[in-house]
């Protein structure tokens with residue numbers, strides 16, 4: 001069992017949201033380099049976002065946003081992912 005700082009996942013969201021300070025970014029990258037679990041989680045997050053972004057080019061089916069939101073980890077709702085659905 002790895003013991004990851006609780007805020008690491010939060011940092012991932014901040015980073016993917018583009019709202020992260022340089023020092024914090026370094027801290028996050030350092031952790032991702034040494035923690036396979038978090039690296040995997042981060043990869044999943046990025047994949048989800050890529051999916052969302054590619055989907056925004058086409059007409060999203062009704063309920064798509066809600067579906068993606070439901071798939072996201074709970075913390076994801078804080079970062080305002082709706083902004084990708086403009």
Ligand SMILES: [Zn+2]
Pocket residue numbers: 002003004005008031035036037038039
């Ligand atoms: Zn970790």
